[in-house]
Amino acid sequence: MSDRPRKPAASRAPRARTGIAAPSRAAPASRAERAAERRAAIVDAALDEFIARGFTATRLDDVARRAGVAKGTIYLHFKDKETLFEELVRTAIVPLVGRLATLPPPAGSVRDALEAFAKTFIQEVASTRRGDIIRLILAEGPRFPAIADFYYREVISRGLGAMRALIALGIKRGEIREAALADFPQIVVAPAIIAVIWKSLFDRHAPLDAHALLRVHLDLIFGERSAP
Amino acid sequence: MSDRPRKPAASRAPRARTGIAAPSRAAPASRAERAAERRAAIVDAALDEFIARGFTATRLDDVARRAGVAKGTIYLHFKDKETLFEELVRTAIVPLVGRLATLPPPAGSVRDALEAFAKTFIQEVASTRRGDIIRLILAEGPRFPAIADFYYREVISRGLGAMRALIALGIKRGEIREAALADFPQIVVAPAIIAVIWKSLFDRHAPLDAHALLRVHLDLIFGERSAP
Amino acid sequence: MSDRPRKPAASRAPRARTGIAAPSRAAPASRAERAAERRAAIVDAALDEFIARGFTATRLDDVARRAGVAKGTIYLHFKDKETLFEELVRTAIVPLVGRLATLPPPAGSVRDALEAFAKTFIQEVASTRRGDIIRLILAEGPRFPAIADFYYREVISRGLGAMRALIALGIKRGEIREAALADFPQIVVAPAIIAVIWKSLFDRHAPLDAHALLRVHLDLIFGERSAP
Amino acid sequence: MSDRPRKPAASRAPRARTGIAAPSRAAPASRAERAAERRAAIVDAALDEFIARGFTATRLDDVARRAGVAKGTIYLHFKDKETLFEELVRTAIVPLVGRLATLPPPAGSVRDALEAFAKTFIQEVASTRRGDIIRLILAEGPRFPAIADFYYREVISRGLGAMRALIALGIKRGEIREAALADFPQIVVAPAIIAVIWKSLFDRHAPLDAHALLRVHLDLIFGERSAP
C-alpha cells in the first residue's frame, strides 16, 4: 500500500505517451514554449499518478516530483487539484476520440471497418495508458459529474452515434442480419470495453487474447468468419 | 464536492439493502446478536460511503455516523479502514455469487436459462447497490490486489466457468451456432456488465433499457427472437 | 517501540514480587479475600507496566490483561489511572522503607552496619523491581508532585535521618574521620543510587560490580579495608 | 494534571537557553538561516515540553505552539515525534560534553581540577535545564535504547574515562590515598548526579547546598579540606 515514487524519478523532459505533443528540446525555446512544456509534464505525471491511485489518494507532491517541477508550479497552471484532474481527463480523451473517429470511411465492407476499429482499439487503447483512463473515469465518474458529462458528450454519445451509423449501413447492405442491433450499438462495443477492464484487473490471473475475443464477437455479428 | 452526511442521518436500525440479515428489532437481543447487528450496520454504512466516494475519500467519521455508532466502535470489529474495505467487499460479493450461481439447471432451453439469468441480473444487480460494488471493484482493484484476486477467484473465474458450460451445452444442442463462443464466455456477459456501468454513469443522460439490450444480445447469439 | 503484552500472559494468580502479600490459593477464599487478591494482582501488573513504559504510555488494557482481570475491574478498585499510579507507588515503597529501616541497631561497628545496609540494598533493591521503582519516581516525579512529596517524606527524609544518626555515631566513635559527612548523608548513599541507575540503563554496556563499588566507597569513608 | 500552554506563549524569537545559537534577529536572515532558526525554536520548545511531561505525554501541538510554528512545520524538520526526541537529546548532550571535557589539563593539583569540575558542573548543569535532560534520559532511557546507547558512548564512557585518568594521576601524585578509587570513578561523580536529581525533585522540600556537598565529598577523597 505504499509504493510511491520517492525520488525525482522523471527527468525534466515530459514523456509523450498520451500523444501530448512534446516540443523539441533542441532550441532554447520561447517563454510560451517552456510553459507549455511544463504544463504538459505536469499533465503527464498527474495522469500516471491518478491512474495508479485514483483522485483522492494522489498527492500533488508526487505529481510535482514526477513532473520534475516544484509543487507551487502546479498552481500556476491549474486552479486546484480538481481542475487539474478534470482538464487532465479532457486532454487525455481528445486524442482518444480523434483516433477512433478516424474510422476509415466505409470504403470496404462494414466488417472490415469494424475489424480495423477493433485492431486500432486494442493497439491504441487497450494496450496503453488510455485504457486506464477509461477505468479512471468509471472509478471517479460518480464524484465528478462534470467529467462524466463531458465523457458522455464527447466520447460515448459521438462514438455510439458513429457506431450506430455503421451498423445501419451493415444492415442495409445485408452484412448484418440482426436489425435491432442498430438500437443498441453498446452491444458491438461491449467486448472491447470488457477487454480493457480485463487487461487492467485480471490479465495477470488469466491473460486475455483480445484480438481473438473481438474476432469471435464479429463472427457472431456478421455470421461468417473471415480468415485471420 | 462536499455532500457529506453531517447529521446522524441514519436511524439506529441498519438497512438490509445488501441482503445482510437485519435481526428483528423486537426482542432485546442477546449480546452476540447486538454485536452482529452493529457490525452489520457498520458494513452497510461503509458500503454506501465507499460506493459514493471510493476508498480514500471515505471518512470513517461518516461511516460511524451513518451506522449510528461511535467511531471507536468500528475498530472493535475491524482492524483498520483497509480491512473494513476488504471484508466489506468480500461480504458483499458472496450473496452476489450465490444469487447467480442459482442458475436454473438447464431444464429448459439454454436460451431460457440465459434469459432467466439476464432477468435476475438486471433485477438483483444492475438495479441495486450490488452493481455499484462491481464499479467499486473496478475502481479500487488496482490498489487492492487482494480484492481483485478474491473477486477473480470467487466471481469471475467461477461465473465464466458456469457460463462456458452453458454455452457448450447450447452448442451441443444446436441452439448456438457460433462454436468459438465457448472460448470467450466474456462475450455473453459483456453487455450485462456494460449495462451496469451505464446505469451508474450515464443513465441520467440517456436511460438504458437493459432488458431490451440483453434480449437483442441473446437474439444475436441464438439467432431467433422469442416473443417479448 | 512496541513490545506490548498481547496475551493473557499472567495467570490469574498474582505474583508477590514486590512483597505484596498473596493470600494462599488453597481455600475458596472469602469475598473480601478474593477482592484483595484481585487488587493485588492489578497493583502487581500495573507496577510492571508502569516500570516498563512510564505512566502515560501504559495502557490499562495491558494492565488488565496482565492481571488476568477485565478492564472495568480496575475501576472497581481505583478511581482512575492516576490514582492507581499513586497508590501503587505508595504501596510499593512501604516495604522498601520497612526493609531498610530495619538497620540492625548498632550493636557492632558502624561500618558493619553500613556494610549490612549495602548488602541488603543490593539484594533487595538494586537487583529487583524495587530499583526500577526508584527510576520510575525520578521519571514521573515532576508530573506527580504528590508522589514526589510522599517519597520525600517517607523515604528520603526518614532514610537520610537514619543515615545521619549512624554517621554521627561513627564520628563519635572515631570510626569516621570526616566530621562534615553528617551534614550530607547523601554522600554516603549516592553510590548506591548510582548503582541502581546503572543497573537499569548501562549494565548491558558495562556490567557493574555493585558490591565492590560500595565496598570501595566504604573504604573511602572508613579509611581501612576490611577483608571481603 | 492539565497545566498545558494554551496560547502562543512563546514569542517567535527562540530562546537560547541550551546554548543553541540564536541568530541575531536584526538582519532579514537568509532562507537557510530562517530554517535553522525555526529548527532551533522547535528543538528548544520540544526540550521544555519533554522535560516537563516526558516523551509520551508531550503533545506536538504544544511544542508547535510554544515554538511559534505550525504543527506541520515540525515535520519539515523531523521525521516523527520519536526522531525529534532522539535528535533533541543528542543535540542537547553535545555541548554538555563539550563543556565538561574542557576540564583544565591538570596544571595544578588534581583536587583543584576536580574542584573546578564541580563548580562548572553545578553552574552549567545542575542549575540549568541540562540537569533536567539528564533526568529525562534516566526516565526515558529504557524505552529509547538508542538514546541510552548514545548517552553511554558519548557521555558516560568518555566522562568516566577522563575521570579515571584524573584519579590515577591523583593516586600517583599521592593526593588520593584510596587506590581502588580508580576502578570506580562512579564514586567520584555520584554526589554530583545526586545533586542534579535532588534539584529536580526535592529542592523545594529541602534546598541543597550543592557546592558544600561536593566540597565535603572532595574532602572525603583528598583527606584535607582546602580553604573554601
Next chain:
DNA sequence: TATGAATGAGTGTTCATTCAT
C-alpha cells in the same frame, strides 16, 4: 515565472472511562 517552506484543517487510530448486563 518558479520555487518550496510554511500552514492548519482534516483524518485514521488509540485508549481512559462508562455502563448495561
Next chain:
DNA sequence: TATGAATGAACACTCATTCAT
C-alpha cells in the same frame, strides 16, 4: 462484583494550498 462492548475526546501525522523570495 465483574465484565467487556461502547464511547468520544485526543493526538500523531498528512497534504492541498498559499506566499515570500
